[in-house]
Amino acid sequence: MPIVTVEMLKGRTLEQKRQMAKEVTEAVSRSVNCPKESVKVIINEMDTENFAEAGVLRCDKK
Amino acid sequence: MPIVTVEMLKGRTLEQKRQMAKEVTEAVSRSVNCPKESVKVIINEMDTENFAEAGVLRCDKK
Amino acid sequence: MPIVTVEMLKGRTLEQKRQMAKEVTEAVSRSVNCPKESVKVIINEMDTENFAEAGVLRCDKK
Amino acid sequence: MPIVTVEMLKGRTLEQKRQMAKEVTEAVSRSVNCPKESVKVIINEMDTENFAEAGVLRCDKK
Amino acid sequence: MPIVTVEMLKGRTLEQKRQMAKEVTEAVSRSVNCPKESVKVIINEMDTENFAEAGVLRCDKK
Amino acid sequence: MPIVTVEMLKGRTLEQKRQMAKEVTEAVSRSVNCPKESVKVIINEMDTENFAEAGVLRCDKK
Secondary structure (H helix, E strand, C coil), rough: CCEEEEEECCCCCCCHHHHHHHHHHHHHHHHCCCCHHEEEEEEECCCCHHECCCCEEEHHHC | CEEEEEEECCCCHHHHHHHHHHHHHHHHHHHHHCCCCCCCCCCCCCCHEEECCCEHHHHHHH | CEEEEEECCCCHHHHHHHHHHHHHHHHHHHHHCCCCCHEEEEEEEHHHHHHEECEHHHHHCC | EEEEEEEEECCCHHHHHHHHHHHHHHHHHHHHHHHHHEEEEEEEECCCCHEEEECEEEEHCC | CCEEEEEEEECHHHHHHHHHHHHHHHHHHHHHCCCHHHEEEEEEECCHHEEECCCCHHHHCC | CCCEEEECCCCCCHHHHHHHHHHHHHHHHHHHHHCCHHEEEEEEEHHHHHHHEEEEHHHHCC
């Protein structure tokens, strides 16, 4: 029943998400020894004006 | 002060959300014995390309 | 597949959690029209030194 | 490496978010004694139909 | 900068967590095409009395 | 009603948390223009075996 949430910036293609969901699920299932069917993956996409590092919004970063 | 977050796929109507917020708040308030005024509910809606089970994105599921 | 996370202060009994899980699941299932089997509930308990309102930790509140 | 998530209703300007990211990062860095570079801030904006207090959606509040 | 949070029940060994962190990071880095250094993994472990499916706490499941 | 969650490694003193809750609340209140009373802060502390960067658990980092 692991629930995996991935927070990342917007801009990935559907194919990248598809690949990520598949590979992350396999990685969790293999390392933690649980059936793939029990793994859920949630993708949370952020706008560049909603993420900051070192106090600077990503949309302001040069 | 319970804070309840509900993550679910997009597609519910406003009336369904309204009902859910009301009923979940009552359920928490009753079972945990706190005033309804202290319960907050956050709804997080996901696109079908942002949720996967068994490594398969919901938008790819047949 | 709704995933419900409840954040609240420590101190509830097992019986209160049991009741809450049951009632919240029914409330979500009924209002959003999904099978009870698809609803997951996660309880996140906080110490009173890990929650603040108005800038004051709960453990400091008189 | 503190990761700060701020959940709030939609409607703030870019300038307000910019200021918030800056000030929150400084507050965390100062009080917890870590470099500003290690602080990340994620802003999660909610629609008024996705937040409820006392069982009432914000969009229904008069 | 993907931030990956894995919520799962307590009981995994340190070696399982170590393997999971490594493999999940590689899976995200590869599929989303970002440096491994930018991937963070947070593990959130739950007690069996803090997780429910179908309204039944895991600790009550036979 | 901003809800601020701070995820960080264990090891901060009560005084550091107290200071952080106070300063973060003021920072959010000031920048986003909302009453301090409406700001909530949740602190989520992680063990060093539950956080990884670049695929390496913090407890394994030299």
